[in-house]
Amino acid sequence: MKRxxxxxxxxxxxxxxxxxxxxxxxxxxxxxxxxxxxAAAYVVAARRAITPWSASYSAFMRIAVVVLVVRVVLYxxxxxxxxxxxxxxxxxxxxxxxxxxxxxxxxxxxxLISATEDGLRLGxxxxxxxxxxxxxxxARLLKALPGALYEVGVAVSVAISFAPQAVVALGRARRARxxxxxxxxxxxxxxxxxxxxxxxxLERSIDLAAAMDARGFGRRGNVAPMHRRAATSLTVVGxxxxxxxxYGLLAAGSPALLGVPLxxxxxxxAVAGFAVGNRASGRSHYRPDAWRGAEWxxxxxxxxxAAAYVVxxxxxxxxxxxxxxPLRTPDVPWQLALTSIVAALxxxxxxxxxxxxxxxxxxxxxxxxxxxxAL
Amino acid sequence: MNIARRAAGIALxxxxxxxxxxxxxxxxxxxxxxxxxxxxxxxxxWQYSSVGASGYYLKSGVQVEGWRFGIGSGSPSDPQPxxxxxxxxxxxxxxxxxxxxxxxxxxxxxxxxGAPSGPVYSCYGFNDDDNGFQVLTQQHTERDNSGLICAIDxxxxxxxxxxxxxxxxTKSPSRATPTSVAKTSTTAAATTTRSSPSxxxxxxxxxxxxxxxxxxxxxxxxxPTPTTASPTAGVTSTQATLxxxxxxAATSRSTFPTGLVIALVALAGLGGGAWFLRRRxx
Numbered sequence: 212m213k214r215x216x217x218x219x220x221x222x223x224x225x226x227x228x229x230x231x232x233x234x235x236x237x238x239x240x241x242x243x244x245x246x247x248x249x250a251a252a253y254v255v256a257a258r259r260a261i262t263p264w265s266a267s268y269s270a271f272m273r274i275a276v277v278v279l280v281v282r283v284v285l286y287x288x289x290x291x292x293x294x295x296x297x298x299x300x301x302x303x304x305x306x307x308x309x310x311x312x313x314x315x316x317x318x319x320x321x322x323l324i325s326a327t328e329d330g331l332r333l334g335x336x337x338x339x340x341x342x343x344x345x346x347x348x349x350a351r352l353l354k355a356l357p358g359a360l361y362e363v364g365v366a367v368s369v370a371i372s373f374a375p376q377a378v379v380a381l382g383r384a385r386r387a388r389x390x391x392x393x394x395x396x397x398x399x400x401x402x403x404x405x406x407x408x409x410x411x412x413l414e415r416s417i418d419l420a421a422a423m424d425a426r427g428f429g430r431r432g433n434v435a436p437m438h439r440r441a442a443t444s445l446t447v448v449g450x451x452x453x454x455x456x457x458y459g460l461l462a463a464g465s466p467a468l469l470g471v472p473l474x475x476x477x478x479x480x481a482v483a484g485f486a487v488g489n490r491a492s493g494r495s496h497y498r499p500d501a502w503r504g505a506e507w508x509x510x511x512x513x514x515x516x517a518a519a520y521v522v523x524x525x526x527x528x529x530x531x532x533x534x535x536x537p538l539r540t541p542d543v544p545w546q547l548a549l550t551s552i553v554a555a556l557x558x559x560x561x562x563x564x565x566x567x568x569x570x571x572x573x574x575x576x577x578x579x580x581x582x583x584x585a586l
Numbered sequence: 587m588n589i590a591r592r593a594a595g596i597a598l599x600x601x602x603x604x605x606x607x608x609x610x611x612x613x614x615x616x617x618x619x620x621x622x623x624x625x626x627x628x629x630x631x632w633q634y635s636s637v638g639a640s641g642y643y644l645k646s647g648v649q650v651e652g653w654r655f656g657i658g659s660g661s662p663s664d665p666q667p668x669x670x671x672x673x674x675x676x677x678x679x680x681x682x683x684x685x686x687x688x689x690x691x692x693x694x695x696x697x698x699x700g701a702p703s704g705p706v707y708s709c710y711g712f713n714d715d716d717n718g719f720q721v722l723t724q725q726h727t728e729r730d731n732s733g734l735i736c737a738i739d740x741x742x743x744x745x746x747x748x749x750x751x752x753x754x755x756t757k758s759p760s761r762a763t764p765t766s767v768a769k770t771s772t773t774a775a776a777t778t779t780r781s782s783p784s785x786x787x788x789x790x791x792x793x794x795x796x797x798x799x800x801x802x803x804x805x806x807x808x809x810p811t812p813t814t815a816s817p818t819a820g821v822t823s824t825q826a827t828l829x830x831x832x833x834x835a836a837t838s839r840s841t842f843p844t845g846l847v848i849a850l851v852a853l854a855g856l857g858g859g860a861w862f863l864r865r866r867x868x
Contacts, residue, residue, distance in 0.1 A: 242846060242849040242850065245849075246852050249852070249856035249857040249860065250852075252856070252857065252860035253856045253857075253859050253860040253863070256859070256860040256864045257863055259867075317714070317716075321723075526744065527743075540843070540846070541846070542843070543845030543848075543849045544845050545845035546845075547845070548845045548846075548848040548849040548852065549848060551849070551852065552852045
C-alpha cells in the first residue's frame with residue numbers, strides 16, 4: 212500500500228513526544244532512557260519535514276549533552292551522594308559543617324553513576340521536546356489551537372517558536388561569520404554570536420506574533436463580555452486542574468484523589484471552556500489539518516508508552532530506579548523494554564513527509580535563508 | 587446568557603472537586619516513612635534529625651545513628667528506633683578504637699506485619715567525617731526519591747512517605763531488652779550480595795559480613811551479650827531485640843536478563859536505523 216505524502220497533525224506529534232517525555236521522567240534506568248532516545252531519533256530521521264527548524268533535534272541533543280555534563284560536574288563539585296566505592300578524594304574547602312554544604316571531598320562510583328542517570332533523564336526529556344520541534348511545525352500547531360485559546364495563542368506562539376527560530380538564527384549567524392572570514396568555532400565565536408542569535412530569534416518570534424495579530428488572531432470580536440469571561444474562566448480553571456492532576460499522576464506517593472479524578476474534571480471543564488469560546492469566536496479555518504487514522508495511531512503510541520511507565524512507577528517503583536547501591540548491572544523489566552519500542556512505531560504509522568522536488572534528493576535548505584545572509 | 591450560567595455550574599462542580607483533597611489536608615497529616623535520628627556523643631536519648639542524611643556529618647567520638655520505619659507526622663514525637671535506650675558501648679565497645687568517628691547504626695523496620703525481622707545494628711569506624719547517608723549505605727541498600735529516603739533494604743517495596751488516613755499510633759515500647767544476640771559465623775567472604783526483591787531480609791539469613799574497603803566494619807561477632815536488660819522485661823509483647831545486620835542471602839541470578847537483552851537489541855536496531863536513514867537523506 213502506498214500512502215500519499217502529507218504532514219501529520221502537529222498535535223499528534225506533540226502528544227507522541229509528550230508521552231515519551233513522560234515515560235522518560237519516570238525512570239532512571241539508563242538502558243531504557245537510551246532506547247527512548249534511539250526511538251525518538253529513528254522517528255525523526257524517518258519523518259523529518261524539510262524545514263529550517265528540522266535541525267532542532269540535533270540542537271536539542273547537544274543541549275542534552277551539556278545538561279548531562281553540568282549534572283556530573285555539579286556532583287564532582289558538591290559531591291555527597293553516598294556510596295562506598297571511593298574513586299578519588301578531592302581536596303575539600305574547609306566550610307563549617309553546620310552550613311550543610313561541602314565543596315570537594317570524596318567521589319564515589321555510585322555517586323557518579325547516579326548523577327549520570329539523573330542527567331540522562333533530564334536530557335531525554337529535552338531530546339523529546341527537540342524531536343517534537345523537528346517533526347511538527349510550530350505554526351501549524353498554533354493553527355490547530357481551539358478558538359478559546361487564540362488570545363493566549365499569540366503569546367504561546369512566541370514562546371514555542373523561540374527554540375526553532377533560535378536554531379535557524381544560529382545557522383544564519385554562522386554563515387554570516389563564515390562569509391566574513393572568521394572562525395565559527397571556539398569560545399570567541401560563541402561570544403560573538405550569542406547576542407545576535409538571541410536577538411534574531413526573539414525578533415522573528417515577535418514578527419510571527421505581529422503577523423498573527425494582523426490576521427486577527429488576538430482579536431476579540433463582537434462577543435458579549437459575559438460570554439468571554441465565562442470562556443476564559445472555564446479554560447483557566449480547567450487547565451489549572453489538569454496541571455494539578457498531572458502532578459498527582461506523575462509524583463509517586465501523592466494522594467490518589469489528586470491524580471486521575473482531578474485531571475478528568477479539569478479536562479471536562481477545559482473542554483467546556485473551549486466549546487464556549489469556539490462558539491463565541493466567529494472564525495473560519497483555511498485548510499485545517501485533518502485528524503485521521505494516522506493521527507490517532509501516532510498519538511496512541513505516545514499515550515501507550517507513557518501509561519506503561521506511569522503504571523509501573525506507581526505499582527513497583529523499585530524496578531524503574533536503577534539503584535546504584537550496591538553497584539550492579541541494572542534489572543531492566545522486559546515488558547518496559549518492549550513497550551519502549553512502541554515509541555519508534557510512528558516512523559511507520561505516520562504518512563511520509565511531502566518532499567519538494569525530486570523524490571530522492573530533497574533541497575536541504577530553502578534558498579531564501581541564504582539570500583538573507585547576503586543582504 | 588444560558589451559556590454563562592451553564593459555565594458557572596460546571597465551574598462550581600469543578601471547584602468542589604478541588605475542595606475535597608483540601609479538607610483531607612486540613613487534618614493533621616501522618617506519613618508512613620523512615621525517620622532519622624541521632625545520638626551525638628554524650629547524649630543518651632534519640633534526637634529527631636532536622637536535616638537530611640546527606641547533610642548530617644559525623645561528630646568525632648562515639649555516637650549512634652538510627653532509622654525507624656513507622657507512622658508519624660514528621661515531628662520529634664514520632665516513633666523512635668528501638669531500643670530507645672541503646673548506647674554505643676552496648677554493642678560496639680572496643681571496636682574500631684583506632685578510628686576518629688565511630689558509629690553504631692540502628693535500623694528499625696517497625697512493627698507492621700510483613701516488616702523484615704529487626705531491628706538490626708552494625709558498627710562502623712571512619713577516619714573522615716562522612717555523612718549519615720554514607721553510614722547508612724555502607725551495607726544497607728536504599729531507594730530514594732528526590733532526596734527522600736523511601737525504602738531501606740527494599741522495605742517498603744513500594745511507595746514513598748505515603749500519607750496515612752488513620753494514624754493509629756502504635757506506641758513503641760520505651761524500653762527494650764537487647765538479649766540473645768544471634769550467633770554469627772564471621773566468614774569474611776568477599777561476596778557481592780544484592781538484595782533481591784523477592785527474598786529480601788529472609789528471616790534466617792546465611793550470615794556473611796561484608797568486608798568494606800574503607801569502613802573497616804568490625805565483625806559483628808558473637809560478642810559479649812549486652813547486659814542492659816531491664817528488670818521490667820517482658821511487660822509488652824513487642825519487645826525489640828537488636829540483631830547484627832547481615833546482608834540477605836545471595837540469590838544466584840540464574841534468570842536470563844531478558845529485559846536487558848531486548849533493550850540492547852532495540853537500542854542497536856533503532857540507533858543503527860536512525861543513523862542509516864540520516865545518511866541516506868543526506
